[in-house]
Amino acid sequence: DTEVTQTPKHLVMGMTNKKSLKCEQHMGHRAMYWYKQKAKKPPELMFVYSYEKLSINESVPSRFSPECPNSSLLNLHLHALQPEDSALYLCASSQDSGSWNEQFFGPGTRLTVL
Amino acid sequence: GENVEQHPSTLSVQEGDSAVIKCTYSDSASNYFPWYKQELGKRPQLIIDIRSNVGEKKDQRIAVTLNKTAKHFSLHITETQPEDSAVYFCAASLGSARQLTFGSGTQLTVLP
Numbered sequence: 001d002t003e004v005t006q007t008p009k010h011l012v013m014g015m016t017n018k019k020s021l022k023c024e025q026h027m028g029h030r031a032m033y034w035y036k037q038k039a040k041k042p043p044e045l046m047f048v049y050s051y052e053k054l055s056i057n058e059s060v061p062s063r064f065s066p067e068c069p070n071s072s073l074l075n076l077h078l079h080a081l082q083p084e085d086s087a088l089y090l091c092a093s094s095q096d097s098g099s100w101n102e103q104f105f106g107p108g109t110r111l112t113v114l
Numbered sequence: 115g116e117n118v119e120q121h122p123s124t125l126s127v128q129e130g131d132s133a134v135i136k137c138t139y140s141d142s143a144s145n146y147f148p149w150y151k152q153e154l155g156k157r158p159q160l161i162i163d164i165r166s167n168v169g170e171k172k173d174q175r176i177a178v179t180l181n182k183t184a185k186h187f188s189l190h191i192t193e194t195q196p197e198d199s200a201v202y203f204c205a206a207s208l209g210s211a212r213q214l215t216f217g218s219g220t221q222l223t224v225l226p
């Protein structure tokens with residue numbers, strides 16, 4: 001399996017809802033990432049997990065809460081989001097060894113906050 | 115931190131012509147430079163990458179060149195086809211930091 005999968009594909013939520021985005025990979029990768037991408041913009045890094053430990057948090061608001069239950073799964077828990085949080089949320093993974101790491105992206109979850 | 119600038123923001127070419135997209139980076143320690151293609155509504159997909167110990171790499175119609183002294187790298191697509199139409203992102207990485215800094219993207223349109 002050489003794919004990163006994400007669920008759901010689309011999500012519409014109100015500002016008071018709690019929801020979770022899920023990401024899964026079975027490539028044996030030990031680094032996993034969450035990115036946020038607005039329309040016509042590049043992906044912006046949110047979080048990096050390495051060997052199931054949070055290694056990078058790019059000053060993301062606490063209404064976004066990542067979780068890495070095991071080496072294949074990555075979740076992003078959402079609570080009290082704002083309309084400006086509407087975006088495509090991309091998960092990625094890479095081997096966490098050596099100096100050069102190709103990142104494989106999932107198809108993304110398109111989030112709309114009402 | 116690293117800063118990557120990408121030009122042009124839009125590029126239109128006739129089918130069969132070549133397309134060139136250029137990026138500059140700020141951190142001389144960056145050592146990995148991937149290029150991603152993102153079609154509308156799809157995920158970014160790696161099309162080619164280059165490491166700092168190499169000056170040029172080619173894969174069929176796609177090539178990337180790296181000038182470490184000037185801190186810039188370029189994507190060259192020859193014999194363009196309509197299916198090459200997409201947004202292309204360059205990126206730079208410090209490798210062990212596992213962080214990619216992306217350029218702002220180039221919307222390439224290949225006119226039939």
